[in-house]
Amino acid sequence: MRNFNFHVPTEIEFGKGAADKTAALVKKHGGSRVLLVYGGQSAVKSGLVTYAVRSTKIDEFDLKEGDKIATLVSLSLTPLRIDKIKEIRDEIDQVDIDGKAILFESGIYAKIPADMPETLALSALDVAGAPAQTAKLCKPGDIVLIIGAGGKSGMLCCYEAKKRVGVTGMVIGMCHSQKSTERLQKLGFCDHVFAGNAHDPVGMMEKISELTNGEMADVTINNVNVPDTEMTSILCTKDTGVVYFFSMATSFTKAALGAEGVGSDVTMIVGNGYTRGHAEITLQLLRESKELRDIFTELYA
Numbered sequence: 001m002r003n004f005n006f007h008v009p010t011e012i013e014f015g016k017g018a019a020d021k022t023a024a025l026v027k028k029h030g031g032s033r034v035l036l037v038y039g040g041q042s043a044v045k046s047g048l049v050t051y052a053v054r055s056t057k058i059d060e061f062d063l064k065e066g067d068k069i070a071t072l073v074s075l076s077l078t079p080l081r082i083d084k085i086k087e088i089r090d091e092i093d094q095v096d097i098d099g100k101a102i103l104f105e106s107g108i109y110a111k112i113p114a115d116m117p118e119t120l121a122l123s124a125l126d127v128a129g130a131p132a133q134t135a136k137l138c139k140p141g142d143i144v145l146i147i148g149a150g151g152k153s154g155m156l157c158c159y160e161a162k163k164r165v166g167v168t169g170m171v172i173g174m175c176h177s178q179k180s181t182e183r184l185q186k187l188g189f190c191d192h193v194f195a196g197n198a199h200d201p202v203g204m205m206e207k208i209s210e211l212t213n214g215e216m217a218d219v220t221i222n223n224v225n226v227p228d229t230e231m232t233s234i235l236c237t238k239d240t241g242v243v244y245f246f247s248m249a250t251s252f253t254k255a256a257l258g259a260e261g262v263g264s265d266v267t268m269i270v271g272n273g274y275t276r277g278h279a280e281i282t283l284q285l286l287r288e289s290k291e292l293r294d295i296f297t298e299l300y301a
């Protein structure tokens, strides 16, 4: 018989919030499994099991208590209890509240990065789907039209589109007011910027035809905040092109019947707010471009 010493140190965590530490403690001791020993149903009923399991999930998601995250699920789909409204900033669509939100396990989120103010990150994350889809849709040499180009999502899309199409491609920014037109011109992301009206489909089609020598856009990205701009998007795009309707004011009926009405075979994409990696792509744009970061800080942060 061999002599040996068996020493089993036991760490006992007791009290409020102890179960939340389960995953961290298991990791600390080099383990990977949890054995729960309990009698009757009290551990289930009291929520102890839920907390222990939740802690392993949080660990899986690389989050720790106190981390700040932004839900990337629409607020209209997020169970939210508002206890107090602290400040309403309607000019930048932000409201500060005290309350509690529930983010389900399948819900997408982004950690607020340490290298930029929270309000800046939140303003860009709000429209993260648009530049990320732009990155996927645009390729070198493409002619890209951004409608509503001087707005929040529009500016991000213009920057990303120019990066993707390169020197052989062309990015056209259709703005509306003089103010947003001048702002975009100053940013210098586009090959052409003009003040137009997406409610004038024929006028806009003629303008895009003139700028592209009759070629029209390979990719059109609609970022406006007003209805009835479907026909402008369709008419400015090549028959073989793609229209991405990021705008929530888009009518499926008008887009589908409008394209049919003018015999356009254009591919139309519904503005799914999510595309893989959209948060990282969008935050990265603010790091890459000082001009973008400055204008976002000035307008939205």
Ligand SMILES: NC(=O)c1ccc[n+]([C@@H]2O[C@H](COP(=O)([O-])OP(=O)(O)OC[C@H]3O[C@@H](n4cnc5c(N)ncnc54)[C@H](OP(=O)(O)O)[C@@H]3O)[C@@H](O)[C@H]2O)c1
Pocket: 126, 127, 129, 147, 148, 149, 150, 151, 152, 153, 154, 174, 175, 176, 177, 178, 179, 180, 181, 196, 197, 198, 199, 223, 224, 225, 226, 245, 246, 247, 248, 249, 271, 272, 273, 274
């Ligand atoms: N799909 C999604 O998941 C998702 C997520 C977030 C937001 N959205 C939607 O995306 C859209 C854009 O959001 P945003 O935050 O970028 O809005 P924004 O900053 O308000 O920009 C909208 C732009 O549209 C322009 N515009 C208004 N009327 C126009 C017209 N007749 N012709 C041409 N341009 C016109 C405005 O130009 P001026 O400023 O010059 O008037 C403005 O620059 C909204 O409809 C929003 O609901 C979608």
